[in-house]
Amino acid sequence: MPQTSTARAVLLDMDGTLVDSTAVVERLWLEWADAHGLDDDRVLSVIHGRQGHESMAILLPERDPAINRAENARMLSAEGVDTDGVVAVPGAAELLAGIVGLPHALVTSADEALAAARMAAAGLRVPEVRVTAEHVSRSKPDPEGFLLGAELLAVDPQDCIVFEDSHAGIAAGLAAGMTVIGVGERAGGAGAQALVADLTQVTIRPVDGGIEVTVA
Incomplete structure (x- = not known):
């Protein structure tokens, strides 16, 4: 049964979510x-x-x-x-293309150089707004990175949808008060509000005053 949520911004983890590294x-x-x-x-x-x-x-x-x-x-x-074997998660390129012009940010535990290298190896667009390891003092599962991402986008945390694959990342998104969509088999059992096998199961479109996210 499809699930639909609305938000004002999308926050994306990288490894395991956009990039299979x-x-x-x-x-x-x-x-x-x-x-x-x-x-x-x-x-x-x-x-x-x-x-x-x-x-x-x-x-x-x-x-x-x-x-x-x-x-x-x-x-x-x-x-x-070492980017041998680094590929895009199915549906990642289409998701990134679909949110051009909508508020979104990359929130990753990688540093800036590693994020750039892995996104390039996977052939993916790097979001203009990024929260990388250099920008936080505490790693996931602390919510600092996601809260900073919302702040940079000038959006309230409760109006953000997070895409995450790891238990630590899902815990961080939930602690930030955000809706979390778990991606991949590692995401199970961590409390995400919805789960998808990969990003081909996600549809994003703009709606009046926000963003509509549907998972199949």
Whole structure:
């Protein structure tokens, strides 16, 4: 049964939502896990949706945060170069084309360089309004990034619809008081108001005073 919601702005996560970067992300993180003697499944259960240094803090709680930030910077550089297997999520290009001229922003835990590299590798337009790792002090599941995205668009948080794939990202959108549409199999069970397998199930159109989003 189709579900329709209305909003004044759309906020889009990148990895797992617009861009399928799972292959490179998990490859690099499993190399990191092996180097630190950590369980692969434990690492993969933590990393999605969060900034890398915060994932490291969860996985290695006794380690100096400065080491995490330095190691995360090196990993971001590696991720920006390694785009093998990075592709667009089905329907992403069409969704981005459909919201040209409507209030929308990219809200990602990647930094600016990595976001640009992955969106380019996937052949996707980069939204003009972006909230990247450089712009926030706290990573998802904290709502800071989504709240900043709403502020940059001059839209109340409750008038925003978020597209997210990870539990951390969905929690961040809900904590910001926004409607959240979960994308992909990782999104299940996190409390999103609607779930889609991919973005081909989403239709967006302008309506008087706002945006109408329908999920099949």
